[in-house]
Each structure stands twice: as structure tokens, then as C-alpha cells.
Amino acid sequence: MRAIDLQQVSKRFLIHKTREFAVPRLGRKSSHTVEPFWAVRDVSLQVEPGEKVALVGGNGAGKSTLLGIVAGIITETSGKVSRNGRIGALLELGTGFHSDLTGRENIHLNASLLGFRPADVKRELDSIVDFAELKDFLDEPVRTYSSGMIARLGFSVAIHVDPDILIMDEVLSVGDRGFQAKCKEKIADLAGRGRTLLFVSHQMSAVLAMCPRTVWLDKGRVRMDGPSQKVVAAYEGAVTSLPRATSVEVR
Amino acid sequence: MTAAAPTHDHLYILRNLVAKDFKVRYRNMSLGILWSLVNPLVMMGVLSFVFTVLFPSLDRKHYPLFVLLGLVPYNFFSLSWMTGTGSVAANANLIKRVPFWRELLPVSVVLGNVVHYVIQIALLLVAVVWFVGFNVQWVWIPAIFALQIVFVCGLALLTSSLDVYHRDVRYVVESATIVLFWLCPVFYGVDQIQADLVWIYTLNPISAVIYLLRQICLRGLPPPATTMLKLAGVSFGTLFVGAWVYGRLKKDFADYL
Known part of the structure; x- marks a missing residue:
């Protein structure tokens, strides 16, 4: 059984222009228009466990x-989505933290x-706090934390949940170099234990280091799907004609 | 949400959300939870003055208690409904980032208000015992409150999901709570209403709750079965409709927040 199986999945967003008044004014044509925007189109993607x-x-x-x-946060407009296993979504660090x-x-x-x-929390609490390096601040309000401390705590909690399928959206760019290295190590550790990883990044070095397979999305469609070396080379080749900002990893 | 992992502990999430609302509300305040008692007492004082001194026509025995037995359930209703309505939009960051059972958001807000409600009611019942006395009909009180909570949860589910699509809904709710303050028997009694209008009052769960509470606490009379049945019917009906609408709309919450 596949960990993730997407069959011709599409997502259409409706862009509402001039949403101020839902009720058109009398005697005038409504300026309220709805434009469809296809963020994802006909994407089929099969990911095996591990x-x-x-x-x-x-x-x-997209x-x-x-x-x-x-x-499972956004509902597809058409197509079929199936997932097997516990999903951990790391779309943003510190989600739901209240200051x-x-x-x-x-x-x-x-x-x-x-x-x-x-x-689980009871068992993992010490480990979470140790990893985030926040022992002395545990009982302080989060509003006194620096943004790096918040990101560290967010990552630490998320990674300790130990999901079967880990989904990450560009969260590795937080924290100092030391913490980034620790995060990568932790993710590699998860990966080593047979967990499935689906991961968005603009850092090609991280992509090459962590993922044997890469999918290149372009305007909502799959443009290329294959070994990371090949796909990353093709992707970087295509973007060099554009301003460098999109592919550069120097921060 | 189909993707909410089967391992999610909904009760634990609910507990954490309720605790969050509660702690955030009173952190950094020196009087803390006492504030939730000040408002009904001030209103009781004002209403008692107006209707026992200025317009004594409404005067009746134990008027301050009578008013509090209307105010406290009404305040719970209006506050939970209003905060519940905005709860999904206010937690857009959660909706857009974490898959969890969406219904927990408005429900946690309502249950957070229940904490205050229970404290207010407990103190109020102490006052009732002191001035009027205890009677065996009190066994009905928990059931009445439970039905009211069911009703408010249903309303909050309904309006919070609609509010995501049209933010006007919160203002409609706000106006409704102002209007309903006058249309519910808060500072007057159901017995003072024209006989041909009473049926509307018994169909309104908030009126029914207030009426039943006064019947039990001040008169020591058992709750009429028809009123209880109507209250139960309307409350569960509202929960059913609210949950159904919420379930239909929640799929696209992330697109509109």
C-alpha cells in the first residue's frame, strides 16, 4: 500500500474581485466577479512508504x-487523494502558539x-525541551521569546510527534546554523527509521542531501519527476535565465 | 476532516483549547475571574433599581434573584454565541496549518464560557438557598443547562461556519443578541406576556431555560413536561442543523481564511 497516492488531483481557487459588497447595488451591474485560478492541475503522484x-x-x-x-487541510476540487499512516504536517513552525x-x-x-x-507529552517533554534548548524559559510566556526560540520550540514539538508521513514546507530556514544542522540530523534520523518524507524547499543542497527523488512543479503541473540529481539540474538550468533570487540558497 | 489522523485525541485538544481561552482571558489581571461576576451584579443592580423603584409595576418577590436567574443564562448565551461565531476566523492560522477536527474550535469557545457559567450559577444558587430555600426539583437543573449548552453549540457551529464566508454574520449575531435581550424574559416574566404569544416564548430555548429555572428555584414547581420536550427538541434540532452546515462548509475553510 502506498503512503501517498494522488490521482489526477486538481485544485481550483475562486478569486473574488471586489469582495466589499456581496449584495449588488440596485440598478447597477454588480462589479463582483469570480475568477477561477487553478493552483494544482492534474497532478498524479505516488509515494511508497519510506x-x-x-x-x-x-x-x-502550487x-x-x-x-x-x-x-488534508485543503480539499481538492477533483481527483483522488489517499494516504496511509499518521501524517505530521509541518507547514509552519509554532502553529497555534499563543504569546x-x-x-x-x-x-x-x-x-x-x-x-x-x-x-506522549509527559514522556517526551524533557526531550522536547532539551532539543529546543529552552530549559530555563519553559515557564516564561512565549511573548518573551525571540523568533528563533519560537521556531526551535515549534520544530522540536513537531519532530517529536514522530509521524509515519512527515510533510514539511520550507521550515529548515529557521534558526542559526547549529540548529539547522540539528534539524537536518533529526529528519535524517526519522528517514532512517522508514518514515516517509514529502518536503518543499528552495535549498537545492538540502534537497540533494535528503531526498533521492524530486518532483518539479510548474504552474500547478508536474513538469518532471525523477532522481534528484537529474531533476534539480534541469530545474536549475531552467531558472538560470531568470533572476537568480529564486534558486539561490545564500541567506 | 477525513485526514485528521485517527490517533488525534479530541478530548485532549478540546481541554487544551478551553484552557488556552481561559488562561489568556485572565492573565495579567489582578482581579482575574472576579470580573465575570462584576458584570451580572452591576446589571442586576441597575435592573432592580429601574423595575422596583422607577417602574414598580414589574415588582415581585425577590426581584434581584429573579433578574439574575434571567441575566446569567442570557449572558452565557449571548457571550458564547458571539465569541463562538468569530472563533473559526480568529483561528485562521490553525485552520490553514494543522489538520484537526474543525468542530472543536467553536465548541471549545462555548465550553470555555461554560466554566464561567458554572461559577456564576453556583454562586447564584447559594443565594437562592439563602433567600428562598432548596427543593427537590433542583435535580432538573443540570439537564436544563445541558440542553442550553447543546443549543448554543449548535448555534455557534452554524454561525461560525457562515462567518468564514461572509464576515457580516458576526454583526448580525451581535445585533441579534441585543434584540433578544428584550425579547427574552430576562427582566420580566413569561407570566406577564399575553397568552397568545406564550407559545413563541416556549419555543425559544433561552426563554425556556430562564422560565424553567425560575419555576424551579423561586416557586419550587416541577418543570412542565411540554416545555422540557420543546427545549430538548429545539436544542438538538439546532445542534443537528449546525453540525450539518458546519460539516458541509468546513472543507473549504482554508480557501477563505
């Missing part, structure tokens, strides 16, 4: 929408939303 797949593509290629569909709650309270809230049970 496979590590990267999604690359320019801005607006990468995040596709991750949202796989995660007035303490680190400890936020760990509980965040972990429950990501699929933890009370016993």
Missing part, C-alpha cells in the same frame, strides 16, 4: 497547495493539535 520526495518549483507553482491537499501562554502550556496545546496524547 520514500523521501522533494517538491521544487518557483513561487506560485507546492504549498499540494502539501496542503496531502495534509500569553508559557512555553510549557504551548507545548501541550501544540502537541495535542499535532496528534499527541497526554501520555
Whole structure:
């Protein structure tokens, strides 16, 4: 059984122009128009359990929408989506953190939303805090944290949930180099234990290091799907004619 | 949501969401939860002054208690409905990032208000015992509250999902709670209404709750079976409709937030 199986999946967003008034004014033609926008079109993608797949593509290629569909946050307009196993969606670090709650309270809230049970949190709490390097700040409100501390805590909670299928959207760019290295190590560790990984990144070095297979999305369609070396080379070849900002990994 | 992992512990999420609302509301306040008691007491004072001193025609025995037995259920209803209505849009970041059972958002807001409600009711019942006394009909009180909570959850599910698509809904709800304050028997009694209008009042769950509470607490009379049945019917009907609409609309929440 496949971990992720997408059959000709499409997603149409309706762009509402001039949404100020839903009720057209009397005697005038309504200026309210709805324009369809296809963010993802006819995408078929099969991922086997334990496979590590990267999604690359320019801005607006539909990468995040596709991750949202796989995660079950966005409902596809047509096509068939099936997933097998517990999904961990790391679409944004520190989701649902509330600035007035303490680190400890936020760990509980965040972990429950990501699929933890009370016993899991109890068991993993020390490990979560150690990994995030926040021992001394655990009972301080998160509003006193730096953005790096929040990102670290968010990543730490998410990674400890230990999902069968880990979905990540460009979250590796947070924290200092040391923490980034730790994150990559943790992800590699997950991958080593047979977890499936679907991962969006603009950092081609991370793609090449972590994923043997890469899917290149372009304007909502799959442009290329194959070994990372080949796809990344083709993708980078195609974007060199564009301003370098889209592919460069220097930050 | 089909993708919500089967391993999600909904009760644990609910507990955390309720705790969050509760803690955030009172953190950094020196009086904390006492604030939830100040408002009904001030309103009781004002209404008692108006209707026992200025317009004594409404005067009746234990008027302050009578008013509180209307105000406290009404405040719970209006506050939960209003905050519940905005709860999905207010938690857009959660909707767009984490797959979890969407119904928990409005329900957690309503249950957060239940915490206050329980405290207010407990103190109010102490006052009732002091001034009027206890009677065996009190056994009905938990059932009445449970039905009211069911009703408010249904309403919150309905309007919070509609609010995602048309943010006007929250203003409609806000206006409705102002109008309903006058149309529910908060500062007057159902017995003062023209006989041919009473049927409307008994179909309104909030009126029914207030009426039943006063019947039990002030008169020591058992709740009429027909009123209880109507209350149960309308409450579960509302929950059913609210959950159905919410279930239809929640698929596209992420597109509109």
C-alpha cells in the first residue's frame, strides 16, 4: 500500500474581485466577479512508504497547495487523494502558539493539535525541551521569546510527534546554523527509521542531501519527476535565465 | 476532516483549547475571574433599581434573584454565541496549518464560557438557598443547562461556519443578541406576556431555560413536561442543523481564511 497516492488531483481557487459588497447595488451591474485560478492541475503522484520526495518549483507553482491537499487541510476540487499512516504536517513552525501562554502550556496545546496524547507529552517533554534548548524559559510566556526560540520550540514539538508521513514546507530556514544542522540530523534520523518524507524547499543542497527523488512543479503541473540529481539540474538550468533570487540558497 | 489522523485525541485538544481561552482571558489581571461576576451584579443592580423603584409595576418577590436567574443564562448565551461565531476566523492560522477536527474550535469557545457559567450559577444558587430555600426539583437543573449548552453549540457551529464566508454574520449575531435581550424574559416574566404569544416564548430555548429555572428555584414547581420536550427538541434540532452546515462548509475553510 502506498503512503501517498494522488490521482489526477486538481485544485481550483475562486478569486473574488471586489469582495466589499456581496449584495449588488440596485440598478447597477454588480462589479463582483469570480475568477477561477487553478493552483494544482492534474497532478498524479505516488509515494511508497519510506520514500523521501522533494517538491521544487518557483513561487506560485502550487507546492504549498499540494502539501496542503496531502495534509488534508485543503480539499481538492477533483481527483483522488489517499494516504496511509499518521501524517505530521509541518507547514509552519509554532502553529497555534499563543504569546500569553508559557512555553510549557504551548507545548501541550501544540502537541495535542499535532496528534499527541497526554501520555506522549509527559514522556517526551524533557526531550522536547532539551532539543529546543529552552530549559530555563519553559515557564516564561512565549511573548518573551525571540523568533528563533519560537521556531526551535515549534520544530522540536513537531519532530517529536514522530509521524509515519512527515510533510514539511520550507521550515529548515529557521534558526542559526547549529540548529539547522540539528534539524537536518533529526529528519535524517526519522528517514532512517522508514518514515516517509514529502518536503518543499528552495535549498537545492538540502534537497540533494535528503531526498533521492524530486518532483518539479510548474504552474500547478508536474513538469518532471525523477532522481534528484537529474531533476534539480534541469530545474536549475531552467531558472538560470531568470533572476537568480529564486534558486539561490545564500541567506 | 477525513485526514485528521485517527490517533488525534479530541478530548485532549478540546481541554487544551478551553484552557488556552481561559488562561489568556485572565492573565495579567489582578482581579482575574472576579470580573465575570462584576458584570451580572452591576446589571442586576441597575435592573432592580429601574423595575422596583422607577417602574414598580414589574415588582415581585425577590426581584434581584429573579433578574439574575434571567441575566446569567442570557449572558452565557449571548457571550458564547458571539465569541463562538468569530472563533473559526480568529483561528485562521490553525485552520490553514494543522489538520484537526474543525468542530472543536467553536465548541471549545462555548465550553470555555461554560466554566464561567458554572461559577456564576453556583454562586447564584447559594443565594437562592439563602433567600428562598432548596427543593427537590433542583435535580432538573443540570439537564436544563445541558440542553442550553447543546443549543448554543449548535448555534455557534452554524454561525461560525457562515462567518468564514461572509464576515457580516458576526454583526448580525451581535445585533441579534441585543434584540433578544428584550425579547427574552430576562427582566420580566413569561407570566406577564399575553397568552397568545406564550407559545413563541416556549419555543425559544433561552426563554425556556430562564422560565424553567425560575419555576424551579423561586416557586419550587416541577418543570412542565411540554416545555422540557420543546427545549430538548429545539436544542438538538439546532445542534443537528449546525453540525450539518458546519460539516458541509468546513472543507473549504482554508480557501477563505
